Amino acid sequence: MVNGYQATSLKEALKILAKESVTPYSGGTDLMIDPEEHATFLFLARISEMKNIIEDTEYLRIGAACTFTEIIENELVPEILKEAAAQIAAPAIRNLATIGGNICNGSAKGDSALILFATDAKLRLVSSRGERVLPIAEFYLGRKKTALKSDELLVEILIDRINLSNYYYKKVGARDALAISRVSFAAILNVADGKIVNCMTAFGAVSDIIIRRPDIDAMLVGKTTKEAKVVKKEYIAAYDQAIIPIKGRISAEYRKAVCMNLLRDFLESNGI
Amino acid sequence: MMINFILNGQKVVSTAKANERLLDILRTEFACTGVKCGCKEGECGACSVIIDGKLVNSCMVAMGYVESCTVMTIEGYRKTERFAVLDTSYASVSAVQCGFCTPGMVLASECILAKNPNPTEAEIREGISGNLCRCTGYNAIVQAISIAAKEGKGLW
Known part of the structure; x- marks a missing residue:
């Protein structure tokens, strides 16, 4: 085909990527909004190595070319990711759009990327030279800028097999369907033997990069709910400093107010 | 090529x-x-x-x-029996006004029913959530799909 390659294996795709000037095309739903006239696409939808959702002893491994419909329908996927995926766009977009594309698009508004930040997911990047595994927070370098090299593909997303069932997720959009996040927030809080063992929060659509501050969340770890209440003010103040929203279609003040409200609601819903 | x-x-x-x-x-x-x-x-x-x-x-x-x-x-779908059921159900409740959204809406209806022959109202609304209609206000379309589910028993 002219201006395109249809790859059927990862090896074949990486070979083309190393030699030719091509744009990896997974679901296409971001690319086709404004396609470059002379772009040559490398179609990834038939690469089986990028379509699996499997568990091993350490991780849940989600193939980067899995569509959001496939993610919603898969029983291994944690509810927090399913809930976020189900709120993306509408069924016809979710049938095409992939989790890998959502990440590689490099936007802080990516609704699945938010969940991957909150869960400290890792990305398996593969090229014909070899492969590396990068924490998602290191993958994002700025607005629409990622650490992906021109000969690399995001092949899999690795999520630690920790308990993700006690989660909080809110997407604030202008309407239910086909809405871009104005602010989004995801958090996980686990308590064992009366003490908080993890607190993981992430704020999306606020800044150029999704905000994830494990150093601030650490203030609550190791504490009982009662002890957490004592440092609550300090914790909220730390986020108040850390969150510097940018003005987009909506004001920075609005974004900030919503972030802080969601953070408080998350704490309150956990008795803090 | x-x-x-x-x-x-x-x-x-x-x-x-x-x-x-x-x-x-x-x-x-x-x-x-x-x-x-x-x-x-x-x-x-x-x-x-x-x-x-x-x-x-x-x-x-x-x-x-x-x-x-x-x-x-829609050109291929309109030759099917399922289309005939949707055609009648859409017409019966005036679920078509200007018609511009209708081909997409009918194909969305097909996908709703193919996945679930007895969808709830919420499932129907979710299924057409990516199809905008400026005329009908959606209620007639939702009704049409639920009529098709009843009338088209066995087809989906």
Whole structure:
């Protein structure tokens, strides 16, 4: 085909990527909004190595070319990711759009990327030279800028097999369907033997990069709910400093107010 | 160097480039003008088609993606028994006004019923949530789909 390659294996795709000037095309739903006239696409939808959702002893491994419909329908996927995926766009977009594309698009508004930040997911990047595994927070370098090299593909997303069932997720959009996040927030809080063992929060659509501050969340770890209440003010103040929203279609003040409200609601819903 | 796929049950070959939009090629090369162009950014659903059994916005699909796929547009779907049921149910409650969203809406209806022959109202609304209609206010469309589910027993 002219201006395109249809790859059927990862090896074949990486070979083309190393030699030719091509744009990896997974679901296409971001690319086709404004396609470059002379772009040559490398179609990834038939690469089986990028379509699996499997568990091993350490991780849940989600193939980067899995569509959001496939993610919603898969029983291994944690509810927090399913809930976020189900709120993306509408069924016809979710049938095409992939989790890998959502990440590689490099936007802080990516609704699945938010969940991957909150869960400290890792990305398996593969090229014909070899492969590396990068924490998602290191993958994002700025607005629409990622650490992906021109000969690399995001092949899999690795999520630690920790308990993700006690989660909080809110997407604030202008309407239910086909809405871009104005602010989004995801958090996980686990308590064992009366003490908080993890607190993981992430704020999306606020800044150029999704905000994830494990150093601030650490203030609550190791504490009982009662002890957490004592440092609550300090914790909220730390986020108040850390969150510097940018003005987009909506004001920075609005974004900030919503972030802080969601953070408080998350704490309150956990008795803090 | 051609792109081969099945369009409405027929094997076809397109001379289009792999980076062209399926929407444009369906309308120009294959004269499937029932596939409407509303927004070209995946926001309105007027260009909905069914690829390998799944509803997609054809404006968001590059031609290279459809190589070896099965594509159904309203032109093919209207020859089916299921369409006849939807046609009658849509007409019975005046679920069509200007008609611009209708081809996409009918294909979305098909995908709702193919997945679940007895959808709840919430499932119907979710299923058409990517198909915008400026005329009807949606209630008549939701009703039409639920009538089709009853009248078309056994077809889905």
